[in-house]
Amino acid sequence: MENVVKIDGERVLTRREFLRAAGRAGAAAIVGYSFLAKPASGSPTRSISMIHWSHFVPAYNPELERQVTEWSARRGVAARVDFVAYRDIPAKLAAEAESRTGHDVVQLRVFDAALYRQHLVPLDDVAQEVERESGPWLPLARYLGFLDGRWYGVPWYYWSFPATINTEHWGAIGMGAANVAALDWNAFLEAAERLYRRGTLVGMAISQTFDANDALYPLLWSFGGRTVDEKGNVVIDSAETAAAVEYAKRLFRLMPRDVLGWDDAANNRFILAGVGSWTPNAPSIWAVAKLQNLPIAGKIDHVPMPRGPKGRFRSASTLALGVWKFSRNVELAKDLIRHLLSPANYARQVEASMGYNQPFLRKLGQHAYWRNEPVLRFYEPVREQLAVPGWPGPAGEGAQLVYTAFIVPLMFAKAVTGEMSTAEAIRWAARELQARYRR
């Protein structure tokens, strides 16, 4: 009998269809592709286009295609979704904003709503409507999308970075996932040393890759360190930052030296190859392993990042939807956003992303998927303090520049490699932060 993927009891895809779609989307994640939906009858007089990244969980793209097709048929308009590799999104957005041509609906990464606000249509009506239906918004949603009293991006979903663990390796040192979830950084260091002796290392990127930001900011925050305060004043030069850096130096000795050159996929391979026992990452490693029926899927679990003296934190990558001012289809674009954020469609998106997509609207977080999937019990709802690199400073150019220049990972890298002392590395980071926030 053929296995069938069901959403809320309704048949959606056969297993074969699901895997075929997953394989297609996996290749698409590297190069991207376009999808065009036309209504069945008559030739549409209007068309709308949307740009979206090629999702890390390959089964998500077909579901988004399906929802856009459904909307296109209902409204009698043609719709195109361009799935673009995540790395290429910044250049695409920049080119469109500069040339004032391009897609009607655009995906906005973390600080894009703030950076491009003068080119975006305020979406107060849409944001308020979806909040009435499924809200309230999480504080993070307001921080990123609600700027100068207007909504310039409607927050859609985020994915966050707990730790992905190999339960077999932890079991070998007598620790279950619940034990790992309860660790503070000091106890984690002791466990990491035992894992190191067994050759099953822990690892997090300390390199110029976005995963490094998402691993190292929570470490910094949990020791009480911050890059900037609420007003954007640089405050990184503190005893708390020094404590975090000193800790990272001790942990680095227990990790593969390659972490200094890791890219965003390296820690995925680290876990999938069965070598690594712990790495900060969203559940895409598990999702890919499960989709490909890899035996390691059954050994993977997710736990919160260890607790520091000042709390337990989790970093998030976020995605909002915006509409360019130059769009000739603003009302249609708003309608498409409402469609994608409707509770029924959102539930299907969560299923298709295998729980990877997390909602900014509280009611949407009540979906049974996360409760029914044991490996996601610590993923959603988020119990740690959720933040984005750049928090608690103002959303905008300074935060974006620091994020894309990897200043915090570089500070850690300079200290752990001995290129600079802890104090020198922090002073270096402070200077770099000041140069980027004072513009």
Added chain:
Amino acid sequence: MVGILLGLVAYPLVSALYMSLTDKTIGSPGAYVGLSNFLQLAEDSIFRQTVGNAILYTVVAVMIKAIAGIGLAVALARIGERGATVRALILLPWVIPISITALAWWWMFDPMFSVINRGLRALGVAPSGVPWLGDPFWARVAVILVNVWRGLPFFATVFLAGLLSIPRELYEAAETDGARSLDSFVRITLPLLRPVLSLVVLYSVVMTVADFEIIYILTRGGPLNRTHLFATYAFQVGLEGTVISKGAAISLFIFPVLAIASYFTLRIIRRGEEYA
């Protein structure tokens, strides 16, 4: 034709120059700020690192390509007509898009699955493997290696054409006078190859200093910014960071390098013409 040239060459150059003198961010008009972006770059430690990287990367890669290119061209010339297939195969790295081959190299440098490391381990050369992309020194070696692999066929092919155009009589006369192979190479081959050598070096300096794909795919400028070049840092600041005025200022630093390279190379060519 003039219109096309102006549109494709002059407009982007003038536009970049103008942008570098403003505080423009993407989508905003920006205001004139004079040399502020350039002054900021002078204080930017990552930019200073980038300048050093670009010089090292260009000098080492071009030098290796030139020396190895001559060696390969001489070897191919000796094979003669029988080497047609070899000559065609050697061109492959140069004709296949670098974005594809760099991905293959990226996989070969992977910390866990590196086929190179597996080979080194099997030979007992490096039992713990080489941290190709995780160590600043080895990351530089890796990106230069890929650049050389990519550019060497072009050097060798052009040098081969230059070698084949040298009259055989000169070598025969030298041999009659008792010159050894090395003497012939130093006193005949190299001087007559100099105009070709200079042009190829100029072309390679231009292409190497402006390299983007190899760095972007293999290291994204890391580790510790040791492999950033002007183009990758300009991309990071201008497009990912959205401060396109500063990105333009960074990219403009390529031009003085190119101007100096052009001046010296043209001077060498002129000297060669005088001797000829």
